[in-house]
Amino acid sequence: MTYSIPERIRLAQTPTPLVRLERLSAELGGAQVWIKRDDLTGVEVSGNKVRKLEYVLADARAAGCDTLVTEGTSQSNHCRATAAVCARLGLKSMLLFRPGPCAGPPVGNHLLDVLFGAETRNFTREEFSASRARIIADVLAELRSAGRVPRFTPAGASEPVGCWGYIQAMRELAGQVAAAGLGACDVVAAVSSGGTFAGMVLGRKLHRTDDLHLTGVPVSDDVPYHLDAITRLCRETAAQFELGITISPDDLHFLDGYVGAGYAIPYADEIEALRLLARTEGIVLDPVYTGKAFCGLLAEVRAGRLGRERPVIFLHTGGVFSNFAWPELVAG
Ligand SMILES: *Cc1c(COP(=O)(O)O)cnc(C)c1O
Numbered sequence: 001m002t003y004s005i006p007e008r009i010r011l012a013q014t015p016t017p018l019v020r021l022e023r024l025s026a027e028l029g030g031a032q033v034w035i036k037r038d039d040l041t042g043v044e045v046s047g048n049k050v051r052k053l054e055y056v057l058a059d060a061r062a063a064g065c066d067t068l069v070t071e072g073t074s075q076s077n078h079c080r081a082t083a084a085v086c087a088r089l090g091l092k093s094m095l096l097f098r099p100g101p102c103a104g105p106p107v108g109n110h111l112l113d114v115l116f117g118a119e120t121r122n123f124t125r126e127e128f129s130a131s132r133a134r135i136i137a138d139v140l141a142e143l144r145s146a147g148r149v150p151r152f153t154p155a156g157a158s159e160p161v162g163c164w165g166y167i168q169a170m171r172e173l174a175g176q177v178a179a180a181g182l183g184a185c186d187v188v189a190a191v192s193s194g195g196t197f198a199g200m201v202l203g204r205k206l207h208r209t210d211d212l213h214l215t216g217v218p219v220s221d222d223v224p225y226h227l228d229a230i231t232r233l234c235r236e237t238a239a240q241f242e243l244g245i246t247i248s249p250d251d252l253h254f255l256d257g258y259v260g261a262g263y264a265i266p267y268a269d270e271i272e273a274l275r276l277l278a279r280t281e282g283i284v285l286d287p288v289y290t291g292k293a294f295c296g297l298l299a300e301v302r303a304g305r306l307g308r309e310r311p312v313i314f315l316h317t318g319g320v321f322s323n324f325a326w327p328e329l330v331a332g
Contacts, residue, residue, distance in 0.1 A: 003206075003243045005168075006161050007058040011085055012041040012050045014169075018176040018313070023280045028298075031307035034185075035283065036173060039290075039318040044084035044112065047077050047318020048196050051165030052157035053085050059161050060091070065151040067092040067143055069136070071128075073264065074101035074120075075288070075322050078156045078193075080109040083116035093118040094139065094150070098128035108325030156193030160237035166199025167206060167237075173313075174209040182311050184211040188255070189315035190293035191216035191226055192263070196317060198233040201252060205245045217255045217293035220263035227252055258296040264288045266329055270295045274330070286319025287326050293317075 017037045025033045041050045060068055068086050072079040072095065079095045086093035095113060100122025106114050113120065121139065128135060136152055143150040153159060177185055191197045197216040204212055218226050227249050234247035260267040266287040273295035274285045285291045297314055300306035323330050 003241050006055050006164055006241070007062065008054040008164070009058045009061065009089070011045055011054050011057070011088070014041065014051075015172045015176065016040050018173065018180065021281055024277065025307075027276075027280055028301050028307070031301045032311035033297075033301065033307050034182075034311050034313040036176075036187075036313055036315045038169070039316045039320060041318070044116075045081050046320060047081060048165070048315075049078045049081040049157055049318075050085065051169055052162035052195055052199075053081060053165075055161045055164040056153050056157050056159070057085055057089060057091075060151040061089070063149075063151060065091070065149045067094055067148050067150040069094040069096065069139060069143070069150050069152045070157070071096040071098060071136070071155050073097060073099060074110045074113075074122075075108050075264070075325050076155075077109060077286075077289075077319050077322065079118070080112045080116075080321065082153070082157075083113045083118035086118070087116040092148070094143065095120045096123065096128070096135065096139065097121065098123045099125050108323075109321045110325075112321060154193070156195050158193040158195030158198070158233060160233070160240045162195050163199040163202060163233065163237045166196050167203040170200055170203025170209055170212065171207050174207060174212060177212065177313075184213065184310045186213045186215060186306055186310065186312040187315060188215045188217060188293060188297045188306070188312060190219050190289040190317055191230070191254070192218075192220045192289060194226060194230045194233055196315075197252075198230045198237065201230070201247060202234055202237060202243065202245070205247065205251070206243055213253075215253050215255050217258050217296040219259060219289050219292040221259070223254045223256050226254060255296045255300065258292045260292065266291065266326065271329065271332065273298050275332070283316070284320050284323060285316070286322050287330060288322055289319050290317055
């Protein structure tokens, strides 16, 4: 293979632990449930986004950028991680919120964005989706005319260079699975902007870790949407970095039925799943992404379709701070 790996800036605490959930496994009648703790990539930079930002920030720095511009909701884990890494590297961050925060003092991720000194702009969801390209172009033009050198990264840093975060995380995980003597495993992860799952799928092929069987759990959109978006992102990444691999829709397996009423709209079974893991293991999920994905994993384990013949590994992608934006809901 002659592909070239892009530069990265080390920001995440890796390797993150791979641990067996002893008490939960017992509670589930002797299933084999493991967790990959990517919620422990850092405190301010906790979660999956920092693995992608390591590559995006290296790219931005090489291009002489002084400001990273990105998009998300005001409770976005990605926006918070971006604000944190920019502060750490002496760059500015500009967060385009869609929608902006509710009235009242900042809470959850947004509180941290304020602490990190991020600049923010608020848009309604409708306004942003109707004129996204123009809004982004206008903000970039405005920053350039003020003498700044901005770079835009899309929601979740899900662009080809960002996919390298999870291309390389798959190598890390495969090494840990081998060291633990686990053999073939299922790996379950939440899917939204898609860069995490795209990276995993690419990494599996590139590193030939065929024993890791990947399942994505959509938490924001339907399966056809994610199938299309992730196939395209994988192809773009493979082409840009000359990976010499092809990804077809057959490489992508999804567990459907756990979006609920929509993105960032939690539901009762999900909160039950979140509470079960907290109570049995002292590990906190989040109400937007990992709660839904873990809810799907639990249902499959209870139905005997996962965690019986071979271990199942849940990729904990983080999100702890958004619990503090939904206190009534999470506390019940
Ligand atoms: C962003 C996010 C995800 C989804 O990752 P994508 O790469 O956007 O698909 C999962 N879990 C958490 C906690 C996240 O913040």
